[in-house]
Amino acid sequence: MTLDPSDGQLTRELDKAHVFHSWSAQGALNPMVIAGGLGSTVWDFEGNEYLDFSSQLVNTNIGHQHPAVVSAIKEQADILTTVAPAHANLTRGKAAQRILDRAGSSYDKVFFTNGGADANENAIRMARLYTGRDKVLSAYRSYHGNTGAAVVATGDWRRVPNEYSRGHVHFFGPFAYRSEFWATTPEEESARALHHLERIIQAEGASSIAAILIETIPGTAGVLVPPPGYLTGVRALADRYGIVLIFDEVMAGFGRTGGWFAFQSLAEQEGGLVEPDLITFAKGVNSGYVPAGGVIISPSISATFDESVFPGGLTYSGHPLAMAAIVGALDAMESEGIVENAARIGRDVLGPGLAALAAKHAAIGEVRGLGVFWALDLVADPETREPAPAPVVGALKAKLLSLGLLPFFADNRLHVVPPCVVTDAEAQRALALYDEAFSSL
Incomplete structure (x- = not known):
């Protein structure tokens, strides 16, 4: 230029x-x-x-x-620049399929949003409707977005002037360099952080808790790679108390950690794949060329809404230009x-x-x-x-x-x-x- x-x-x-x-x-x-x-x-x-x-x-x-993504957007613009989310659209279907192919066989549906904040917003809504419970646990060292529930789920200073959403409780996740638990090894940090989280669950009343929402690797808070065993332990606590586990992969997903998702990158250190019930994404799915995000949904949760209406939606959910950017980006990332x-x-x-x-x-x-x-x-x-x-x-x-x-x-x-x-x-x-x-x- x-x-x-x-x-x-x-x-x-x-x-x-x-x-x-x-x-x-x-x-x-x-x-x-x-x-x-x-x-x-x-x-x-x-x-x-x-x-x-x-x-x-x-x-x-x-x-x-990236020429493949720019080309995909241009080609879609010549076909159909926008379409309401109530309609079926080929590019949207292809985008969902490609995301699910990378997330793995434990997931069957994608709800598209405009970005990461409203992805977390809708994941929280799904968890509450699925469980019939209200509270959401999230870490103090976290950032989940700047919409109603997402910013209150956020742990850093930005939630404080915005605490209008109900039912949010915070806990300390592991951070060995600045440990809240007087830990001297990664193993101690993991065990003590898990003990702390379980005590929060018990003190709040497990039957009142809909979801545990964590960034798989907290990003804005400092790229806090969890110590071995922590994700496994959180998954076990969620199962023990009937709580939906949400991994926020908005920043960590789609190549950032050297895997398609951070939970996949951490599988070796965890001794196996630790899968959440819901995955939120945005950012790297199409590198922000056109705003897009979404929630990857496990079959048990998606089936809840086969007969019951999901009370959520967005005018630009699955916008065709954004979907074309996703298809172009994920195909190029794989082929290259x-x-x-x-x-x-x-x-x-x-x-x-x-x-x-x-x-x-x-x-x-x-x-x-x-x-x-x-x-x-x-x-x-x-x-x-x-x-x-x-x-x-x-x-x-x-x-x-x-x-x-x-x-x-x-x-x-x-x-x-x-x-x-x-x-x-x-x-x-x-x-x-x-x-x-x-x-x-």
Whole structure:
């Protein structure tokens, strides 16, 4: 594309005058302008290029402007640009089939939504109707979206000004580096976190609890890979007390962890596949090229609504342009080995490279992750593990941008989350830029 710096100025003026941004005080905003992108790279109207190691909001798993996905959207636009969800549509059926093929034979239906928040919203609704119970348990270290029930299920600060939804109870999930349970090993952390969760269930009254909603790997909270045995234990508790288990795979799904879903990536460490009753997804299913999300439903729950009406729906549920993007993205990811690439990059390049950075720089307290889903826990003191203060995090962000890398920060954490199509050379370049940025501190 032809770049005109005056378009960059116009973008800033229009944005300042007319756009209301999420999660922000509006007055001081000066958002970065992005004019275009390709693969793992984005650029502005001045021609400055940046390695996108944020994947925007950890969603462009297939990278920017993948030709197969763009082509699929264009082809669908020539056929039918929109259709009501009450009708059957071929592209929607194909999208559902492809998602179920990757989720596995334990699931038989997909309810499509516009994104991850309303996927969680509808999964909660299904669990409540299926069980006849009300309460939903979710972790304090979590993010589930910004709609009524989803934001109250969220554990971080964003739920506090938005607590209008009923029946939500929170618990602490495992996080060995900053353990709530005085654990000294992953095994202790898992066992004590499970004991804590069971006591919450018992104290709240198991017969009042509809669902346990957890991110398989909490993402925004810090890429908190659960210790071995934790998912197995949560599944056992859900079965013991008749509770629906929901895995939120909105951020972790579709290649991000080096598997189609994070629960599949974690099967080896769990000693077998731990399957939830409902799976929510969005983001990587089509890399956000057209907004889409959904709930993957097990037969026992979907059958509940064979005779009873499901009281939920969305005008754009299964929107054909979004469905075409899903088909195009999942087919390309499979044929091009993109999920396998994510696993290999994590295993052979990012994992060892980030560990080497941690050994070199005291500001990195812990490295955790898998695939192209990593976080660096930044500390002011490696002994006390005191989180790095905001000015240090801000300086690191500014330095990385000046070096040509677009980072993703959350609180005191630097998340290393490139697209699944990232190359070895791009990953090595990013590691060098991280090294330079940390050295500048």
